Amino acid sequence: MGAVADSLASKRIAVCVGSGGVGKTTVAAALALQRALDGGRALVCTIDPARRLANALGLENLGNAEARVPEHRFAAAGLAPRGELWAMMLDVKRTWDDLVARHAPDRTRRERILRNRIYQQLSGALAGSQEYMAMEKLYELATERDYDLVVLDTPPTSHALDFLEAPDRILDFLGNEAARRLLTPALSAGRVGLRIAHLGGSYIAKTLARFTGGEVLQELSEFLGVFDGMYEGFQSRAAAVRSLLADPRLGFVIVAGPNPLSVDEALLLHETLHAESMPIAGAVVNRASSSLLSPGAAPPSPEALAAALTAAGESFEPSFPARLARAVADNELLATADQRQTERLFREVEAAHSVVPRFEGNVHDLDGLARLARRI
Amino acid sequence: MVGSSLLDRRLLIVTGKGGVGKSTVSAALAVLAARRGKRVLVCEVNAPERVAPLLGAPPAGSSIREATRGISTIDLTPQECLREYGLMVLKFRTIYDAVFENRLVRFFLRALPSFSELVMLGKILHEATQEDGAGRPRWDLVIVDAPSTGHAVQLLRVPAALLDTVAAGPLRRDAQWMRDLLIDPKRTALSIVTLPEEMPVNEAIELDAEVRDVLGIPRGRLFVNAMPGDVFTDSECASLARLAEAPLPLGPAAEAARRQAVRRAEAQRDLGRARTSLDLPTVVLPLLVRPTWDRAAVEAIADAIALAESES
Numbered sequence: 001m002g003a004v005a006d007s008l009a010s011k012r013i014a015v016c017v018g019s020g021g022v023g024k025t026t027v028a029a030a031l032a033l034q035r036a037l038d039g040g041r042a043l044v045c046t047i048d049p050a051r052r053l054a055n056a057l058g059l060e061n062l063g064n065a066e067a068r069v070p071e072h073r074f075a076a077a078g079l080a081p082r083g084e085l086w087a088m089m090l091d092v093k094r095t096w097d098d099l100v101a102r103h104a105p106d107r108t109r110r111e112r113i114l115r116n117r118i119y120q121q122l123s124g125a126l127a128g129s130q131e132y133m134a135m136e137k138l139y140e141l142a143t144e145r146d147y148d149l150v151v152l153d154t155p156p157t158s159h160a161l162d163f164l165e166a167p168d169r170i171l172d173f174l175g176n177e178a179a180r181r182l183l184t185p186a187l188s189a190g191r192v193g194l195r196i197a198h199l200g201g202s203y204i205a206k207t208l209a210r211f212t213g214g215e216v217l218q219e220l221s222e223f224l225g226v227f228d229g230m231y232e233g234f235q236s237r238a239a240a241v242r243s244l245l246a247d248p249r250l251g252f253v254i255v256a257g258p259n260p261l262s263v264d265e266a267l268l269l270h271e272t273l274h275a276e277s278m279p280i281a282g283a284v285v286n287r288a289s290s291s292l293l294s295p296g297a298a299p300p301s302p303e304a305l306a307a308a309l310t311a312a313g314e315s316f317e318p319s320f321p322a323r324l325a326r327a328v329a330d331n332e333l334l335a336t337a338d339q340r341q342t343e344r345l346f347r348e349v350e351a352a353h354s355v356v357p358r359f360e361g362n363v364h365d366l367d368g369l370a371r372l373a374r375r376i
Numbered sequence: 377m378v379g380s381s382l383l384d385r386r387l388l389i390v391t392g393k394g395g396v397g398k399s400t401v402s403a404a405l406a407v408l409a410a411r412r413g414k415r416v417l418v419c420e421v422n423a424p425e426r427v428a429p430l431l432g433a434p435p436a437g438s439s440i441r442e443a444t445r446g447i448s449t450i451d452l453t454p455q456e457c458l459r460e461y462g463l464m465v466l467k468f469r470t471i472y473d474a475v476f477e478n479r480l481v482r483f484f485l486r487a488l489p490s491f492s493e494l495v496m497l498g499k500i501l502h503e504a505t506q507e508d509g510a511g512r513p514r515w516d517l518v519i520v521d522a523p524s525t526g527h528a529v530q531l532l533r534v535p536a537a538l539l540d541t542v543a544a545g546p547l548r549r550d551a552q553w554m555r556d557l558l559i560d561p562k563r564t565a566l567s568i569v570t571l572p573e574e575m576p577v578n579e580a581i582e583l584d585a586e587v588r589d590v591l592g593i594p595r596g597r598l599f600v601n602a603m604p605g606d607v608f609t610d611s612e613c614a615s616l617a618r619l620a621e622a623p624l625p626l627g628p629a630a631e632a633a634r635r636q637a638v639r640r641a642e643a644q645r646d647l648g649r650a651r652t653s654l655d656l657p658t659v660v661l662p663l664l665v666r667p668t669w670d671r672a673a674v675e676a677i678a679d680a681i682a683l684a685e686s687e688s
Contacts, residue, residue, distance in 0.1 A: 021524075121537060155526065259395065260669070262395055292628035292629075300629055305625060305626060309619075314615070317609075320612060324626075324630060326607075328629040328633070330665040331635065361642065
């Protein structure tokens with residue numbers, strides 16, 4: 001087992017964070033697999049429709065419900081897990097609808113929310129919605145299920161703060177006092193479908209209406225109206241989610257690729273997590289190139305390679321030694337650059353470190369995933 | 377020439393999975409257009425600024441700044457775009473300040489669904505259509521270094537979403553105007569950047585379907601970035617595994633060559649898959665092995681794009 005998987009041994013929740021395209025989903029799945037192999041009941045919850053992962057796990061599809069990876073799949077890969085591996089994919093819209101159902105006082109109210117166009121926007125495409133629901137799902141999985149380890153893959157962030165701030169941002173929207181004040185008095189009377197005339201003579205409301213059109217404000221006021229009274233439920237749950245994130249049984253795993261851009265983003269994430277006192281379990285640099293020469297050795301010259309080929313009795317094209325020399329020099333250049341970026345990240349992250357080498361081929365089965373898991 | 381027609385649009389949107397080289401391709405397209413005498417604006421969308429530094433210039437921040445001859449850049453933020461949009465709609469700074477500097481309203485607008493996306497997209501499209509006093513476009517070309525896949529779709533579908541949500545009013549008029557520009561094949565094209573690897577190609581295929589079926593934005597090119605070179609012949613490749621067992625110096629060199637050849641073969645497979653799954657003109661860009669990623673690298677990518685288009 002690698003250092004990062006090791007540091008998760010005492011954890012119940014792992015949250016994988018990092019920029020897109022670094023293999024975060026695969027790392028998340030490998031961490032869950034490792035725990036299952038070690039005898040735990042582990043779940044990986046992905047964000048993207050990772051079909052390849054579903055295939056690798058022998059599951060038809062990853063859906064919003066948890067599915068267990070079948071035994072025969074492990075047997076086929078020559079693995080004998082002492083625990084269980086489960087997998088699912090977050091369905092943002094469904095999670096929203098479930099949340100509304102959970103908090104709505106009655107059926108009519110629930111239906112009215114589900115039909116509201118502002119709600120449909122919010123639950124479908126609103127920025128931050130995915131991040132919020134990921135946190136919400138995590139809370140549900142952590143508190144209402146019996147897993148030894150839940151590994152959450154998070155949406156790729158262009159901003160480190162997105163998934164930490166998203167719940168607050170959306171709650172601001174749902175419970176926004178400013179909006180309420182603007183849209184009263186109709187709201188306080190509990191009436192919906194108010195007209196623009198009801199927005200009060202407020203100078204601010206009128207100017208806003210000029211900006212967005214009265215329709216939007218009307219839809220919005222209706223939406224806030226039906227949400228009235230449910231907000232406290234949402235808020236207390238979000239507060240619980242927030243405190244879960246700071247729980248010592250939870251560990252963030254920062255995943256990065258060995259390139260400057262990805263490491264910049266990882267460092268920014270680390271800084272944010274650190275400032276918010278979130279527990280960081282480790283950092284993983286995925287798909288790093290490795291050096292083929294002993295430290296400090298210069299890459300061989302074409303002449304030296306030509307001599308070695310001749311001495312070995314090989315026949316070769318005249319340009320072959322130069323191309324070999326170029327290949328090894330390029331490899332060293334890549335390995336040095338990757339190592340520099342890896343060190344830049346590890347210097348800052350005071351937690352477990354793992355470097356996963358670039359494997360040939362893609363990880364397309366449990367065996368490959370297990371191979372990866374051993375390095376994390 | 378395929379490429380020249382791409383650069384003849386007014387608005388080029390560049391998107392793709394995170395980490396595939398969108399900013400490099402955006403910068404290279406800007407360099408190529410500037411070489412042809414065009415005045416170019418590159419917009420980055422609320423992300424760590426990359427294009428100006430790649431061109432060897434200091435970051436522009438949230439106001440337009442010339443990075444190099446013919447190329448200006450800006451890093452759009454919702455706050456600054458909202459301010460501009462607000463001033464444009466309201467005409468009077470005093471009213472804007474009174475209303476939008478109001479703490480409650482700021483709070484409210486920040487939370488309004490898709491409002492940040494709307495004002496940023498509005499700013500981009502406004503720049504793409506702006507004219508100087510003589511009726512000449514202010515920019516010959518506006519390039520959008522769009523956020524990665526999911527966020528880009530969120531940004532670009534705002535006008536359509538608003539047309540679904542909003543029945544009438546100024547917001548609907550703006551949304552209509554934006555949508556008209558985004559779907560106009562004479563003025564706009566969206567290009568996807570990907571890597572010749574499994575997941576990025578899968579994502580490019582899904583993104584393209586969304587561009588076609590959901591966004592309806594005219595499709596430009598598929599840029600396949602960082603393609604390993606075709607260095608070794610088949611018979612050489614066959615001998616590399618054996619040679620990799622040899623002692624120094626031959627062994628490590630042959631192992632490096634073997635790895636390179638394997639990567640090339642894998643990349644070929646994924647490139648082939650991208651070509652057959654997507655009926656898009658494809659531009660293949662070479663993997664550049666460089667100690668630092670700078671202006672020279674961008675120029676090299678621009679050369680590769682120019683070469684690819686002259687051959688097509």
